[in-house]
Structures are given as structure tokens and as C-alpha cells.
Amino acid sequence: MRAALWLLALFGIAAAVALFAGNNQGTITVFWAPWRVDLSLNLVLLLIGATFVLLHGALRALAALFALPHQARQWRVQQKERALHASVLDAIVQLTAGRFSRARKAALAALAQEKNLAAMDVALPQALQVRVLSHLLAAESAQSLQDRSARDAHLQLALNESAERGTLSPEMREGVKLRSARWALEDRDPSATLARLQELPQGAQRRTLALRLLLKAARQDGRTQEALETARLLAKHRAFSEVAARSIVRGLATELLSGAHDPAQLMRAWDQLERSERLMPEVAIQAAHRMVLLHGDLAVARGWLLPAWERMVEHPPAHPQALSEGLRVKLARALEAGLDSVDAEWLARIETAQRNDPSDANLQYLAGMACMKRQLWGKAQQLLMQAGNGLQDVGLYRRAWLTLAELAEARGDEAQALVAWKRAAQADNR
Numbered sequence: 001m002r003a004a005l006w007l008l009a010l011f012g013i014a015a016a017v018a019l020f021a022g023n024n025q026g027t028i029t030v031f032w033a034p035w036r037v038d039l040s041l042n043l044v045l046l047l048i049g050a051t052f053v054l055l056h057g058a059l060r061a062l063a064a065l066f067a068l069p070h071q072a073r074q075w076r077v078q079q080k081e082r083a084l085h086a087s088v089l090d091a092i093v094q095l096t097a098g099r100f101s102r103a104r105k106a107a108l109a110a111l112a113q114e115k116n117l118a119a120m121d122v123a124l125p126q127a128l129q130v131r132v133l134s135h136l137l138a139a140e141s142a143q144s145l146q147d148r149s150a151r152d153a154h155l156q157l158a159l160n161e162s163a164e165r166g167t168l169s170p171e172m173r174e175g176v177k178l179r180s181a182r183w184a185l186e187d188r189d190p191s192a193t194l195a196r197l198q199e200l201p202q203g204a205q206r207r208t209l210a211l212r213l214l215l216k217a218a219r220q221d222g223r224t225q226e227a228l229e230t231a232r233l234l235a236k237h238r239a240f241s242e243v244a245a246r247s248i249v250r251g252l253a254t255e256l257l258s259g260a261h262d263p264a265q266l267m268r269a270w271d272q273l274e275r276s277e278r279l280m281p282e283v284a285i286q287a288a289h290r291m292v293l294l295h296g297d298l299a300v301a302r303g304w305l306l307p308a309w310e311r312m313v314e315h316p317p318a319h320p321q322a323l324s325e326g327l328r329v330k331l332a333r334a335l336e337a338g339l340d341s342v343d344a345e346w347l348a349r350i351e352t353a354q355r356n357d358p359s360d361a362n363l364q365y366l367a368g369m370a371c372m373k374r375q376l377w378g379k380a381q382q383l384l385m386q387a388g389n390g391l392q393d394v395g396l397y398r399r400a401w402l403t404l405a406e407l408a409e410a411r412g413d414e415a416q417a418l419v420a421w422k423r424a425a426q427a428d429n430r
Contacts, residue, residue, distance in 0.1 A: 077122050084113040088130060091137040095144075104141035104150075110134040132161045132172055136179060143183050155180055174204045181213050190221035208239045219252075224259060225272065228252040232274070246280075253277045254286045263296030270304070281308035281327050288334040298338035302346060305334060313353045317360075329393040332362045339373045347374070354383070361390030365400055372403060381407050388423065398427040 026041035091106035111134045114127055124130070139154035155176070162173040177196050184192035194217050197210055204210060211234050218227035231252055235245035253273055260266035270278070270287055277283055285308060288301040308323070308331055315322040323331070335342075335350070347370055354360070354367040368383030384400045384407075391397040405420035 077117065077120065080113055080117055080120075081122075081124065084110055084117065084130065087113060088134060088137070091134070091141075095137060095141060098144075100141040100144040104138050104145070107134045107138035107141065111138075128161060129169075129172060132158050132176065135161065136176060139183075140179065143186070148187075151183065155183075170201070174200055178204075178209060178213070181210075181217075185213060185216055185220070188220065190217040193217035194221065206233070208234065208237055211237070212239065215248075224252060224256045228256060228272075249277060250280050250282055253280070253283045257283065257287045257290050260290060260294070263291065263294050266290055266294060266296065267300070278304070279307050281311060281323055281331070284308045285327060285330045285334055289330070289337075292334065292337040298341050299343070301334070302338060302342070305331065309335075309349065309353075313349075313356070316357065325392065328362050329396060332366045332396065335366060336369050339370055342370070342373070359390075361387045361392070362396070365391060365396050368400070369403070377407060377410070394427050398424050401427070 028039045028041055028044050030037040030039065087106050087110035091103045091110060094100075094103035094106055110130065114124070114130055114134070117124060118127070135154045135158035139151045139158065142148070142151035142154060158176050159180075162176055177199055181193045181196035184190075184196060193213060197205060197214055197217070200210060205214075211230055215227055215230040215234065218224075218230060228249065231245070231248050234240060235249060239245075240248065256269050256272070257266065260269050266287065273283065284304045288305050291298065291301040291304075308327070311321065312323045312328060312331060317325070317328075335346075350363070350367050350370050354363040357363055364383045364387035368380045368387055371377075371380035371383060381404065384404050388397065388400040388404065391400060401420045401424035405417045405424060408414075408417035408420055
């Protein structure tokens with residue numbers, strides 16, 4: 001449509017020119033003594049147009065001639081700028097490919113090219129970002145090459161550039177500090193990592209990457225409580241899968257409890273745990289074991305074990321929610337340690353659980369040891385004999401047969417005692 005309109009316009013112009021030029025009888029007389037020149041109006045108009053075009057072309061040619069030095073300089077600057085960006089991209093590619101020496105050379109080449117451009121009084125709008133990024137790439141390459149002196153030098157230059165210039169984006173400064181924190185973590189220097197993270201703004205400190213670094217640094221530095229709080233934040237931010245988050249939190253909670261050195265400290269550590277963490281069987285069993293080792297209040301420990309006990313009783317071993325064999329054994333050991341002070345309610349729980357699942361060797365063992373504490377020798381012997389034939393854990397197996405040997409000796413049954421002692425001694429070889 002546009003082409004058709006242009007064509008119609010051209011036809012109109014041609015028709016107007018033909019009408020004007022064909023019927024134009026005007027003349028222009030030029031008197032230049034002693035001459036007289038008569039020119040037609042059409043010719044004069046053509047001469048004027050030609051003169052305008054000639055002068056315009058001459059002026060354009062002169063402007064292009066005088067602009068050649070500027071264009072040549074601009075071309076050289078453009079080539080150097082392209083080479084600068086190519087060097088930065090090459091450094092990134094080489095670093096990604098694991099060619100650290102080449103990456104460092106490319107980063108240094110980018111810095112040299114930027115310096116040359118600055119010497120030519122060329123002000124690149126992204127010059128500061130290029131310098132900081134090049135120093136960061138060189139430092140990353142030096143870190144991978146274990147050249148810590150070069151890494152620290154480039155890191156300091158990057159920090160100086162980011163601190164002195166106000167045009168740099170805050171993300172770039174935060175990125176430099178996060179990277180330096182990660183390098184300190186790789187060097188097993190958690191104090192330096194934590195110091196770098198503290199330099200970040202409040203919002204940047206709660207980013208997933210910063211929290212991951214904080215978690216690792218706190219674990220390296222032995223700050224279990226801080227690491228646990230960080231792991232909770234990461235779990236809420238879905239930085240880990242549900243299974244991984246549960247495993248990390250469980251491990252840190254267990255570590256926190258294991259670090260207690262007296263019952264009061266253990267109680268404070270338990271109070272610092274969230275309800276979901278206290279319901280984890282591994283955490284509750286570890287807390288109870290620690291209370292036993294610290295000679296604390298075993299009634300409190302049994303209260304911690306109650307959710308794990310109920311879960312074990314409600315779900316048989318084949319159930320998906322059932323406790324593993326290792327946890328069942330640990331739970332039995334934790335309860336066995338407090339049988340001397342166990343109350344009638346717990347004894348009833350143990351007896352009911354064993355009666356409801358008579359084939360469970362761990363429950364048989366626990367019920368048998370409870371009968372021993374209550375001096376029910378006959379029933380204790382029966383239950384421990386059954387447990388001794390089905391226990392898989394070496395420690396419980398040996399303990400069951402040692403108890404049976406002591407019962408046999410108390411009855412004066414030397415033959416049965418000898419058999420029991422022999423079975424206990426062969427616990428590691430069965």
C-alpha cells in the first residue's frame with residue numbers, strides 16, 4: 001500500500017513539473033557590462049538546483065574527510081572494547097571448563113585492555129564492573145590453583161574498587177564478599193567466613209547462598225546452636241529437599257545434645273529444640289542416652305522417650321513408619337539403663353507391648369530385664385531365653401546370655417550356666 005501511494009505521488013509531481021516547465025515562457029536577463037545574457041527561467045532553476053547539490057556534496061565530502069581521524073580512533077576503541085569483552089567472556093568459559101591458568105590469563109588480559117582504554121581517555125560506562133569482575137575471575141582461578149597470595153591480592157583490589165566507587169551496583173559488592181566468604185570456608189577458616197558474612201547488609205545475610213555458607217561455617221566452628229537455627233531457616237526457604245532438611249536438622253539437634261556436659265545443660269539444650277525435633281526418635285533416644293551418661297534424672301529421660309516408644313509399639317517392623325532395627329535396639333538400651341528407677345506405669349507399658357508382640361526379641365529382652373529388676377526370676381529366665389535366640393544386636397545378645405548365666409549360677413545349675421557363658425563369649429562369632 002505504501003509503495004502504491006509513493007508511485008501516485010511521483011506521477012503527480014511529474015505531471016506538475018511538466019505543466020510548469022512546458023508552458024513557462026519566463027526569462028531572466030543578466031546584465032554584465034558590456035554583455036547581456038538572456039536565460040530561460042527553467043534553465044536558471046536547474047542551475048540553482050545543480051549548484052545546491054554540488055555545494056551540499058562538497059560540504060559532505062569535506063566533513064567526511066575531517067571526520068576520518070575521529071572515525072579511525074573510534075574504530076580502534078571499538079576493537080579494543082570488543083577484545084576486552086571477549087577476554088572477560090573467555091575467562092568465564094575457561095573457568096567453567098576447569099582451565100584455571102587460562103582463565104587467569106584471560107582475566108589479566110581484560111584488565112590490561114581496560115587499562116589501555118583508560119590511558120586513551122575512553123570512559124566506558126561499564127569499566128568499573130569489568131575491573132571488579134576481572135579481579136574476581138582472577139582470584140577465583142588463583143583459589144582453584146591454590147595460589148592464595150594472588151587470590152588475596154586480586155580480592156583486595158576488587159574490594160577496593162567496590163568500596164571507593166559509588167557507581168557500582170550493590171549486588172556486585174555483595175557478590176565479591178560472598179565469594180570471599182566461600183574461599184575462606186574452603187580454606188577451613190570459619191571465623192573469616194563468618195566475619196565476611198557479617199559485613200553483608202541485613203537482607204543479603206538472609207539469602208539462601210549466604211545461609212548455606214553460614215550453616216557450613218557454623219558447623220566448622222562448632223557453633224551448633226547457630227547452625228541449627230540456620231538449618232531451620234533454610235528448611236523453611238525450601239533450600240533442601242524435605243528428606244535432606246530433616247536429616248540435617250536431626251544431625252544438628254543430636255550434635256547439640258551430645259555437646260551437653262551436665263544434666264542442666266542437657267535440659268537447656270532440649271528446651272531449645274522445636275517440638276518437631278523433639279518428636280524425632282533419633283533425637284529423643286540420643287537425649288536419653290546422654291542423660292544416662294551424665295547421671296541425670298532418668299524419669300525425665302523416659303518422658304523424652306515416650307513418643308518414640310509409642311511409635312515403636314504402634315507400628316510393627318514391616319510398617320513404613322516403623323523404627324529401624326538400630327533405633328529399636330537403642331531405645332531398648334536407653335530404657336534398660338533406667339529400669340532401677342522405673343515406675344509401675346512404664347513397667348505396664350513394657351509388659352503390654354511384649355504381650356501384644358510376643359515375637360519381638362527386643363521387647364522380650366526389655367521385659368526380661370524388667371522382671372529381673374522386680375526379682376521375677378522364672379519369668380525373666382523365660383523371656384531372656386526367648387530373646388537370646390532372636391536378638392540380632394551383639395551387645396543385647398551378650399547381655400541376655402550373661403544375665404541367664406548369672407541366673408543359672410544363682411540356682412546352682414552349673415551346666416546351664418556354662419552353656420550361657422559360652423553363648424555370651426561367642427556373641428561376636430555367631
